[in-house]
Amino acid sequence: MGNTPNSEGRARRLSAQLGSAAAGGEGAYQAPYKRKNEPFNFGPEFSAEIPSIVKQSSEDEGFRIRASTITERPGDHVTANKLPTVFKWEGGTAKEVYLSGSFNNWQTKIPLVKSQDHFYTIVDLPEGEHQYQFIVDGKWQVNAKEPTAQNNMGTSNNVLQVKSSDFEVFEALAMDIAESSQTKEHTQSEVSERLRNRSGSPPGRYTSQVPTGRQAGPHRAPPVLPQQLLQVILNRPTDSRYDPNLLPEPDHVMLNHLYALSIKDGVVVLSTIHRYRKKFVTTVMYKPCD
Template identity: 35%
Template sequence: VPTLICWSQGGKQVYVTGTFNDWKHKIPLTKSENDFTTVLNFLPGTHYLKFIVDDEWKCSNELLTGPDPDGNLVNYIEVSSQGSDEFDGIESEDHWNDSYSQLENEGYTTEIPDFSNFKGPNVDRPPHLPAQLQNVLLNEVTSDQNEIIGSNNDSMLLPTPNHVVLNHLYACSIRDNIMAVAVTTRYRKKVNLHNNIKYSTIN
C-alpha cells in the first residue's frame, strides 16, 4: 500500500528506517520547501519506524509514538488494506469534467435539477469518537489471565492518556448539619485508586 512519510522538523539530511525493512537500510527523504517526504509501499498492519536526521535518531511529532518490543521509543503507523486516507474525499478531475459536459448539453430552464445528479462520490462519514478515544487501553485481562483484551499490538502502545481519567464526587444527604463527601478517581483499570471522605459543617 503506497504510504506518504513526511518529516517537517528541520534538518539537512533525513532518512527513515524501520520494521518494514528490518532496520537494515536507510531510505532518504526528498527535500521540498518546508519538509522532507517519500512514498513507501507497506504491507497492511502496524509498522515501527524512526527518522535519522543529520546522523541523529529522532521521532516525529506528527506520527503516533510508542515503545517497540525492545522498549525503544519509536514512531508507528497502522496501514489498512484500503490504502492511505491522505487524499480520501478529493474528487477526481474526471468526475467534474463529466458533470461540466452534462451542463454544456443542457439548455436554459427554470426547473431545478435533482440533487443526486450533482452529488459527489461517496466518502466515509466522520467517526463518532476521536481517534484517540476509539481504542482506550485499560490493561484488563480475560478470565484465563493469558490474553490481553484488544488487538495483538495493544500491549506495545502507550498507557491510557490523561484525558480519559474520570473523577467522581459523591455527596450524601445533609444530616445534623453534616454532609459526607467522597472523591474517587478511575484511571487505567476499572477500580478506585483512592477514596477520600471529608465532612463539612453546614452553617
C-alpha cells in the first residue's frame, strides 16, 4: 500500500522531533538501537531529563493510580491475564515520580501518588519477568533496594517477577468472606427461629397456692456487727485531756456509717461521721418518736 498524506505528515513530524533532539547535545534523547528479531525489552541508557517522546499514561491505557481509600473487595482485580502489582518509591524529597518499563515498551510514564513520604502506584501486569525504572524529578533512576538486572544493552533496570501463586491470598480472602457471609446468614436465621418458638414466660409449673414450709419461713438473722464499729465515739466518755467541745479523731472504719441510739424518753438519736480532707465532722440528729 502507498503512503497516505496523513502518514507522510506524521513521518515528517517524527523526523523533525528526532532531528531537533540530536541537535541538543549530550542531554538529548536518542532512540536505542534494535537488532533484528530482538525483543524490545530494554530500558533507557541515560539518566537525563525525560524526552518528549515519552508520554504520560492515562486511565484509558489500563493503569490504575493508587487511591487513598480502597473500596474493591479482595480478588476483584485478580484475573487469569493480569495481576495487580504495587510499585513503591521511597524518598520524601522528590516532587514527582513516574514509572516506565518493559510492560509498556518504555513509551509511557505512569504517575505515582505520594502518601506521607513515599510514592505508590498499582499496575495490572501479566505473569512473567518485567523490567522497569523510576523517573524521579525528570531523571531515570533505579531503586537500590529492589532486585536489578542488566538488559542486552548493558543498562541496569529493576526487575520484577510476577507469579499468580503470589496472589492466592486474595482468592483465599474472597472465599473466606463468602463463607463468612453464608455463616452469618445461617446464624441469624437460627436465632430468629428460636425467638419465634420461645414463649413469653419462663418455663415451669405455675399455681395460685401460697408456698409453705421452709420456703415461707423467716429469713436468717442479720450478720454480726464488726467489733470496730462497736467503739462509737459518742458512747464513750471523753478523756479529760481532750477539749470537751471537740471529739477525738475517729478510726477510718467509723466513717460513713449511720449510728442509732436506743429510744429513751421518746427521742431517737442518730449520728454519722464524715471526713473532708484532714477534718472530721460528726453530725448528731435528734428526732421525737411519735
